[in-house]
Amino acid sequence: MERITITVDEDLLKEIDALSARRGYKSRSEIFRDMAREALAREAIDAAEQVDGDEPCFGTLTYVYDHGIRDLPIRLTDNHHAHHALSIATTHVHVNHDNCLEVSILSGTAGNLRKFADSVTSQRGVRYGKLHIMPLEGEDGHHHFHSHSHHRHDDHDH
Structure with a gap:
């Protein structure tokens, strides 16, 4: 031992x-x-x-962190920016004086979502981290990955 x-x-x-x-x-x-x-x-x-690493998925990453840990909020924000292609949205909640809760909605391959989640939850001061992955499956039983682009809606659009 x-x-x-x-x-x-x-x-x-x-x-x-x-x-x-x-x-x-x-x-x-x-x-x-x-x-x-x-x-x-x-x-x-x-x-x-677990879903296959190359399979397209949506996911939610939920975690609580101590915002008083030196540079942790900055490191978390920088990490999200470094993985901006995966992140759809993040909700930030002030739980109490010391702790914040974040829920990130993610989209990408299962492997990339796991790597990102590990890079967040392994930070000192991050607690209660959990990634939930949902594979994308179409009506035909095949998996589909849908992405969309943002565009302007002008007055002349129908």
Whole structure:
């Protein structure tokens, strides 16, 4: 067995300690091992059900972040700009003094949506990140990717 050191926010550690007590764990190591196993098992299930990486999809990326973390809001905004071809819209909500909730509506291949989601949710200070992917399927059972262009509506357009 290997020994590691991790850094955890004080509030998160209080929640983990409370969960540990409710479940009857004898040590923090035991609950962290179980949480890691649960996350790995969930990832394996998600991977088995995931849409093919090249398949065109819509997705929603929902996450909460601490806007007080140094440069985090700027890094998140820069990341969205760097992936502007995927982003359709983002809604930003001020949850409380410290936290913001964002929901981004995305469109692109499943693989690109996953990469973008990972680049957002892996940032220090981002919590509760979840990507939901919906494949595009037409009435004929085939997948279709529809894009549209924005255009002006002049008075003479019919």
